[in-house]
Amino acid sequence: MSAPEVNFSDLSNKPLAVVGQVERSATRSVRIRRRGKDVQDLVLVTEERAAQVTEVVTATTRMFLALMEHDDVARTLATEVVPAAFPWVRFLPKEDVQAFVVELVETLAAAESLRNPAPVANLVAAWRHTAEVHADPALAEILQRDGEDLGPVPAPSEPE
Known part of the structure; x- marks a missing residue:
């Protein structure tokens, strides 16, 4: 099961929508796609899931x-x-x-x-x-x- 993906710009332009995706996701996470050479994507995850x-x-x-x-x-x-x-x-x-x-x-x-x-x-x-x-x-x-x-x-x- 993979996490849904959003662009980095979505995180800054529509933060509540991205947080909603995190909370609705089965993995309680969203992959944040970033552009650029040698730039790693990020994963936004709930604190509870990270602790688990x-x-x-x-x-x-x-x-x-x-x-x-x-x-x-x-x-x-x-x-x-x-x-x-x-x-x-x-x-x-x-x-x-x-x-x-x-x-x-x-x-x-x-x-x-x-x-x-x-x-x-x-x-x-x-x-x-x-x-x-x-x-x-x-x-x-x-x-x-x-x-x-x-x-x-x-x-x-x-x-x-």
Whole structure:
């Protein structure tokens, strides 16, 4: 179920109509479309729905972490079922899948304590990129070659 969409100008020109859409929406949210390069859309959501989402994520994370801390079988099972949640792990070596699960659990615990999902999203993206390298044999071979360190990479120059 996706949220209804409105243009950013609707939010400033017809704010009551947009708020009405939020309140009538099944998701209790509206996507605010913004124009421009490198400009992200916004989501307007009721405070109650935001609190519900936070509560569900927190409860799910805490239950998962408790299972992982409580039971060796749960830890083994998590490693075995992680491909269902993250299909790209099939391209990782087995020891990397285990490292991903351990790092994911640790990051989930730390991020949940801050109530900030960004570290988890960053971790998943980094491991997905690692899987992309393993999925491409030519790229993996290039990156595994011995070579010399050429030092720090300079910052990119400003576009003209």
